[in-house]
Amino acid sequence: MVADLEPFADRIRALFPDTRGHGLSQKFEGVEDYTYARKAEDLLLWLDALGIERAIFGGASMGAALSLWLAVHAPARVRGVVSISGPPYAPPASDVAWWQTHRPLVEAGRFDEYYDANVRMRVGDDALARLKARPGRYADVTGMLRLHSVASLLALLDETYARTEWLGDCARIRCPVQVIAGSLDHFPTVTMSRRVAEIIPGGRLHVVEGGSHFPNRSHRAEVQRVVGRFLSEILPGWGEVPRERPADV
Numbered sequence: 415m416v417a418d419l420e421p422f423a424d425r426i427r428a429l430f431p432d433t434r435g436h437g438l439s440q441k442f443e444g445v446e447d448y449t450y451a452r453k454a455e456d457l458l459l460w461l462d463a464l465g466i467e468r469a470i471f472g473g474a475s476m477g478a479a480l481s482l483w484l485a486v487h488a489p490a491r492v493r494g495v496v497s498i499s500g501p502p503y504a505p506p507a508s509d510v511a512w513w514q515t516h517r518p519l520v521e522a523g524r525f526d527e528y529y530d531a532n533v534r535m536r537v538g539d540d541a542l543a544r545l546k547a548r549p550g551r552y553a554d555v556t557g558m559l560r561l562h563s564v565a566s567l568l569a570l571l572d573e574t575y576a577r578t579e580w581l582g583d584c585a586r587i588r589c590p591v592q593v594i595a596g597s598l599d600h601f602p603t604v605t606m607s608r609r610v611a612e613i614i615p616g617g618r619l620h621v622v623e624g625g626s627h628f629p630n631r632s633h634r635a636e637v638q639r640v641v642g643r644f645l646s647e648i649l650p651g652w653g654e655v656p657r658e659r660p661a662d663v
Contacts, residue, residue, distance in 0.1 A: 415474065418630050419663065421638055422645065425652065427660045429469070431460060433480065437558055441566035448573040450483040458488060469662035470645070472496030474628055476574070482610070483580075485587045493661075494590040494648045496641055499627050501602040502610060504579045509535075509601060513575040520567050525559040537626045584613050591617045592644040594637060596625025618644075 419428045432439040433453045442448065457480075461469065470493045471481035478500025485492045505513075512535060519528040533542045545552050559567065591614045595607035602610070604621055611619035620640045622629035630637040646652040649661050 415472070415477075415630065418634060418638060418641065422642065422663075425649075425660055426470075426645070426663045428663050429464075431457060433457070433477070435562075435566065435570040438561070441562055441570075443563065443565040443569050445569050445573045445576065448570050450480055451487075453480055454484050454487060457484065458491060461491065466662050467491065468493045470494045470496070470648070472498070472641075472663065473500070474498040474630055475500065482584060482587070482591070485589055485591065486580075486583045489586075489588060492589050494592075494644070495587075496592050496594070496644060497610070498594045498630050498637070499596060499599055499602060499607070500593070500610070501606065502579065502581045502584055503602060503606060504577055505575050506601055510575050513571065517568070517571070520571065521564060523564055525562070525567065526556050529556055529559055537628060537632075541626070541632075581609060581613060584610060585615075587614045587617075590644070590648045592640065593617060593619045594629060594640060595619065595621050596627060596629040596632075597621055597623050598626045599629075601627075 416428075416430060419426065422428070434456055435441055435448055439456075446452075461467075468491055471484055472478065472495060473481050475498070478495075478497040479502055480500075481492075481495045482497055482500055482502055485495050516528055516531050519525075519531070530542060533545065545555075562570070591611070593607050593611040593614075595602065595604050597604055599607075607621075608619055611617035622633045622636055625633050645661075645663075
């Protein structure tokens with residue numbers, strides 16, 4: 415999401431943590447080590463180390479759901495949330511069945527093949543073809559996967575496909591929340607995202623027509639406009655000369 419926030423670089427301090435099991439962060443081999451609760455603990459300790467009391471949280475997919483989780487369970491630390499395709503839901507049965515079919519690829523250490531299948535399932539063959547047309551970018555992403563052991567990647571994915579629904583908890587959120595959904599996304603569907611926005615007091619929803627699971631990639635300018643409007647509503651002095659200390663996002 416670095417590119418998504420570039421237009422706002424003069425007004426916010428943008429921070430991009432890798433949650434545990436992702437990017438360069440530590441890998442674990444137990445399913446219990448990858449829950450939202452454990453990831454949230456890491457983020458709050460990280461903010462403590464940076465001296466940040468409150469921030470606007472956001473992300474796409476898992477990062478979006480984690481941002482909602484923090485707004486539920488650590489409300490004093492969250493000024494607002496931008497949730498792009500964030501599902502506080504159990505994965506649909508079709509996704510669980512897909513994982514059981516493709517789990518042997520990970521067990522055999524065939525991480526690249528698993529990644530390709532996951533991209534096809536989430537955003538389609540065309541998106542995978544576009545990614546592979548950029549060999550350097552593709553190698554960067556799949557290289558990150560290879561930082562895992564078989565056991566740690568299995569634990570990460572087993573946790574992902576064993577999650578339960580916690581939509582009802584979102585009714586406890588009291589900070590501003592902007593939900594963004596792609597009209598073509600199958601999980602969460604637009605109906606699911608609408609339920610998230612409706613259960614949160616004052617929650618708002620924007621649907622990106624033609625967008626899939628990552629509308630911030632396929633329709634970046636539109637998503638940036640929505641994010642900019644949201645930030646302008648919740649940050650005092652947004653339209654003024656940038657302050658000495660930008661807001662933390």
